[in-house]
Amino acid sequence: DVQLVESGGGSVQAGGSLRLSCAASGYTYSTSCMAWFRQAPGKEREGVAAMRVGMTYVADSVNGRFTISQDNAKNTLYLQMNNLKPEDTAMYYCATGPLTCGSTWSSPSRYDYWGRGTQVTVS
16 A cells, blocks of 8 residues: 655744655655645645656745655655745645656646645744
Protein backbone atom coordinates (compact mmCIF):
# COMPACT_ATOMS: atom_id res chain seq x y z
CA ASP A 1 0.00 0.00 0.00
CA VAL A 2 1.07 3.55 -0.72
CA GLN A 3 1.69 5.53 2.43
CA LEU A 4 2.46 9.22 2.81
CA VAL A 5 3.28 10.66 6.21
CA GLU A 6 3.74 14.39 6.67
CA SER A 7 5.63 16.07 9.50
CA GLY A 8 7.20 19.41 10.38
CA GLY A 9 4.16 21.59 10.85
CA GLY A 10 3.76 23.94 13.78
CA SER A 11 3.04 27.47 14.92
CA VAL A 12 5.30 30.33 13.88
CA GLN A 13 5.21 34.09 13.76
CA ALA A 14 4.89 35.94 10.48
CA GLY A 15 8.23 36.08 8.72
CA GLY A 16 9.34 32.77 10.16
CA SER A 17 10.22 29.50 8.43
CA LEU A 18 9.21 25.86 8.55
CA ARG A 19 10.25 22.78 6.62
CA LEU A 20 7.65 20.13 5.96
CA SER A 21 8.59 16.54 5.19
CA CYS A 22 6.62 13.76 3.52
CA ALA A 23 7.91 10.23 3.93
CA ALA A 24 6.68 7.99 1.12
CA SER A 25 6.55 4.23 0.82
CA GLY A 26 4.87 1.48 -1.17
CA TYR A 27 5.39 2.67 -4.75
CA THR A 28 7.95 3.90 -7.28
CA TYR A 29 8.58 7.20 -5.61
CA SER A 30 11.02 8.86 -7.96
CA THR A 31 8.97 8.49 -11.15
CA SER A 32 5.67 9.90 -9.89
CA CYS A 33 4.51 13.47 -9.57
CA MET A 34 4.68 14.47 -5.92
CA ALA A 35 2.85 17.53 -4.65
CA TRP A 36 2.00 19.65 -1.66
CA PHE A 37 -1.51 20.96 -1.19
CA ARG A 38 -3.06 23.03 1.56
CA GLN A 39 -6.54 23.65 2.81
CA ALA A 40 -7.67 26.40 5.15
CA PRO A 41 -11.01 26.19 7.00
CA GLY A 42 -13.88 27.02 4.67
CA LYS A 43 -11.66 27.07 1.59
CA GLU A 44 -10.96 24.65 -1.23
CA ARG A 45 -7.83 22.56 -1.29
CA GLU A 46 -5.19 24.32 -3.36
CA GLY A 47 -1.96 23.19 -4.92
CA VAL A 48 1.16 24.72 -3.41
CA ALA A 49 4.00 23.01 -5.29
CA ALA A 50 4.80 19.84 -7.21
CA MET A 51 7.77 18.11 -8.74
CA ARG A 52 8.85 15.12 -10.79
CA VAL A 53 12.31 14.18 -11.98
CA GLY A 54 13.72 17.62 -11.29
CA MET A 55 10.86 19.62 -12.81
CA THR A 56 9.19 21.86 -10.27
CA TYR A 57 5.92 23.77 -10.22
CA VAL A 58 5.04 26.42 -7.65
CA ALA A 59 1.83 28.37 -7.07
CA ASP A 60 2.03 32.10 -7.68
CA SER A 61 0.91 32.78 -4.11
CA VAL A 62 4.04 31.17 -2.66
CA ASN A 63 6.54 31.65 -5.48
CA GLY A 64 9.80 33.05 -4.14
CA ARG A 65 8.99 31.96 -0.58
CA PHE A 66 8.38 28.19 -0.78
CA THR A 67 10.74 25.61 -2.30
CA ILE A 68 9.91 21.99 -3.06
CA SER A 69 12.61 19.35 -3.11
CA GLN A 70 13.08 15.63 -2.68
CA ASP A 71 15.62 13.16 -1.43
CA ASN A 72 15.21 10.00 -3.49
CA ALA A 73 17.53 8.02 -1.25
CA LYS A 74 15.19 8.70 1.67
CA ASN A 75 11.94 8.61 -0.34
CA THR A 76 11.11 11.95 1.20
CA LEU A 77 9.56 15.10 -0.22
CA TYR A 78 10.19 18.47 1.40
CA LEU A 79 8.60 21.89 1.39
CA GLN A 80 10.79 24.69 2.68
CA MET A 81 8.59 27.61 3.64
CA ASN A 82 10.20 31.00 4.28
CA ASN A 83 8.76 34.42 5.06
CA LEU A 84 5.53 32.84 6.20
CA LYS A 85 2.38 34.95 6.25
CA PRO A 86 -0.86 34.55 8.22
CA GLU A 87 -2.61 33.62 4.98
CA ASP A 88 -0.37 30.55 4.75
CA THR A 89 -2.19 29.10 7.75
CA ALA A 90 -3.71 25.78 6.66
CA MET A 91 -3.49 22.03 6.85
CA TYR A 92 -0.76 20.92 4.46
CA TYR A 93 -1.04 17.63 2.61
CA CYS A 94 1.36 15.55 0.59
CA ALA A 95 -0.06 13.77 -2.46
CA THR A 96 0.99 11.55 -5.33
CA GLY A 97 -0.50 9.50 -8.12
CA PRO A 98 -0.04 10.85 -11.62
CA LEU A 99 2.97 9.82 -13.66
CA THR A 100 3.40 13.41 -14.81
CA CYS A 101 2.79 16.79 -13.22
CA GLY A 102 2.23 19.12 -16.18
CA SER A 103 -0.01 22.14 -16.43
CA THR A 104 -2.76 20.55 -14.34
CA TRP A 105 -0.49 19.67 -11.41
CA SER A 106 -2.59 21.72 -8.99
CA SER A 107 -5.81 19.81 -9.58
CA PRO A 108 -6.50 17.66 -6.51
CA SER A 109 -8.56 15.19 -8.55
CA ARG A 110 -5.44 14.00 -10.36
CA TYR A 111 -3.93 12.57 -7.18
CA ASP A 112 -4.76 9.12 -5.89
CA TYR A 113 -2.89 9.05 -2.62
CA TRP A 114 -2.88 11.53 0.22
CA GLY A 115 -1.28 11.87 3.60
CA ARG A 116 -3.23 12.89 6.69
CA GLY A 117 -1.75 16.35 6.76
CA THR A 118 0.26 18.56 9.08
CA GLN A 119 -1.03 21.84 10.49
CA VAL A 120 0.77 25.12 9.85
CA THR A 121 -0.34 28.17 11.82
CA VAL A 122 1.17 31.61 11.22
CA SER A 123 0.31 34.48 13.53
